[in-house]
Structures are given as structure tokens and as C-alpha cells.
Amino acid sequence: MSYSAGLALGNPSSKIVCLTTDGEQEEGQIWEAAAFAATYKLRNLINIIDHNKYQLGGSVDKMQSIGSLPDRYSELGWQVIEVDGHSFSSLQKALKTAATTSGTPTCLVCHTTFASGISFMENKFEFHDVKSLTPAQYRRARSDLMIF
């Protein structure tokens, strides 16, 4: 996000969209960047957080407490929009609001479900970094996603 903040600072006529995750919010540099973007009123910066509550090693809050992301970003002076991260229409609406903000960066906290739609993977962090599926798992995943 710091890099995105630099791009946004140097290119005020462009919209800079940065994709981060909730696990990543454990990193101190994220909050340095969040404070910086608010201080410099980077209205052209949008941080989209995939808030699925899991990271490689487990559930985010068991790894390291990250508190309430909407509260933390608001406190620093960001515009915060909470959306259903699986809804394209909600995302589209939120991005339109983000694009017309005056004077503050915008954070889209996207509430999502880890591995949404695949019954045996949903909210199972063990699949975060899975390299391959067994043939049976593969067939099941396709079936769950209605890919035939």
C-alpha cells in the first residue's frame, strides 16, 4: 500500500487501486501507509481489503488481533465502505462512491467467505496454500461451483 500511496501522490489524476488482505493488516507498514495516505489526503487511492478472516497459518484473529478494520481506517481519516465482497453490484456501487470522494482515501472492507462455494474448502485455512487437489476433490469442487 505504501507503493500505491507513492503512485497516488505522484499521479493525482489517476485512480490507484491497491488490493490487500486482512492477514496483511497485521503488518506495521500497512498502518504507516494508512496514516501517510490520510495525512496527504490521497483521494485517488482506494484500498480494497479481502476480509475473509483466514490466512496461511490459521484464522486471522488467532494469529494476531487486527481489531475492527472499519474503525481503524475511519479513525485515521479514511472513508470506509463495507461491502459484500461476493456481490459485483455492491462492489461496483462502492467503487463509484470511492471514485467521487472529496479529500480522503477510501477503504473498501470486503466481507468475504474463504473459498466460497466449495463445500469442503469453505473457511478451512488448510486450503490457503494448497498446491493440488485429489481427483475426487477436483470433481467435487467443480460440481460445487456448478462447472460441468
Next chain:
Amino acid sequence: MADFSLRTTFGETLLELAKTNPLLYVVDIGLYPSLNLVGFKKRYPTRFIQAGISEANAAAVAAGLAKTGKTVFLTSFACFSPALNWGVIRQSICYNQANVKIIGSHAGLASGDLGATHQMLEDIALTKTLPHLQVFVPADALETKAILKVIAQSNLPSYLRLPRPSSPLVTKPATVFTIGRSRLLRTGTQLTIISYGTMVSALTTLKSLSYDLINCSSIKPLDSNLILASVAKTGRCLVVEDHQLLGGLGETIAALLLENGLAPRFKCLGVDNQFGRSSHELTPLYDHYSLGPDSINTTITNLISSK
């Protein structure tokens, strides 16, 4: 001999360069008064970006800003940048080949009264290993200006090491700095002495010795041809550095010599696997770390007397 501040020159030169280069920016990490950038901040407020005490963020902001076409000077003390934010420099600045000039001040033992936490002795080790990063150390105020003028024109990332105290002039106003070139300040036959930074001034007037003195201000890229030619001639080499021996210039030069078939009498003087310590007086401090005149003279005597 009068002393001149490299840091004062740094701020003055940046102000001068900013006049003709509207794309020159500073990203400061909260220490701008110590780098003589009060004038820059006042004169160019929109090109002076204050990142506060956040080294990691500042390095990546500088990289992003540079990628929009700016030349960005990232300013702090060396113990904070490149030390605290090394991983970000690696990933955001070097990997992206962002046009960022990392300025690390107060490097070396000479920031004595700030103590071990601030006496950065590992910065050359940290920076010389990073792909795309150039590493420069000026020997005096004049060379600080000469290097800044050149790196402001280069699109590659660079690290510039600056010391806290003022030092005597050892280069000439007319001396032009070239990336990858270092200069002979003296020529002789018995010994090649290689040093960098403000240590060089202590080596310019050694008595009863015929020696080449190389001011190795371009640490990376290194002026290999100059070093090889000199050591091939003298057969003896002494490296003196205000830095850890491990990871310093000395081991780079030792490898260079060996790889090119030279096996001279060789010695490197530097800080031997220790931290710095507080001292307001610099002479006893350098003596303590075997970098004072007595140690240097004894080492030279040993090198010269051996075959």
C-alpha cells in the same frame, strides 16, 4: 586545514539541483533538519514529502513516487534507512529499479556521541548486495556535491553514505565524479591504500612512504581496473574502512584481487565484529577500534617489512 560539512553541502546541492529539475522530490523520514533540508522544505513545499518516522512506508512511497517519473531523494540516518527498511528497499526500490536515492547520514563511528545505536557500521554490507543499487561514499564536501550532481542524472537507485562530522577537503573543486570510477589521490610504489569516506583525509599525508592512495568513492560499481593496476604495481594492499570488516569493502577487494590472479600482501582495517560506543571525542574512539594513526602506521610497517 579547515573542515567542511558534507551534510550542509548535501542540503545546499539538493536546493541547487531542484532549481533546474522540477521533478526532484524529497521523501523525508522525520530528520530533515539534520540533513540541512529546512531550506528545501521552505522553498519547495510541494516537492518535500514528510513521511514521519516510518522507514518502511517511506521507502515504498519513494519507490511509487519515482515510478511516476520523479527523482526521489529518501533522507534519514543510515541506522534507520537503509538499516530498518532494508527489505522494503530490496523489494520496492531495487526490484522495481525505482529512481530513488537513499541518503543515509550519520554513518560510521563518527556519530560518536549518539552511541552504538546510531553508529551505523553495516550499511555498505546491506547495500552492496542489492541488485541494481549503486553505492557511493564521498570523501569530503566537494565530492558530496560532485556525486549528487551525477546521481541526480542517473535513473538507477543509489545509496549515498554521509557522515555526521565535517572533514577536511581532499578532492579538488574541478574534480568530476564518474560512476564506477575512483581516483588516485597520491601515487607511489610500495603500497596501495584504499579507503572511502572521511577516513581518506587521515591517509593523505603519511610520512616516509611511497604509496598509491585510492579514494574509493564508487563502491558499487567498483573501479576494478584502477585497483588491479595499482596493486599489480605495488604488490601490497591496505584497505581502511569505517565499517564492519565483515561485509565491507575489504572483502570485495580481496575477492577481486584473487579472482584476477593477484595475491599481494593484504590487510584490511575496520571494525571487527563489534558495535560502536559513545564518545564525544573522535580520536580516542578511532584509536579504540584500531583505526587511529598508530594502528594504521603499525599495519603499514608490517606490510612493508614483509616480503
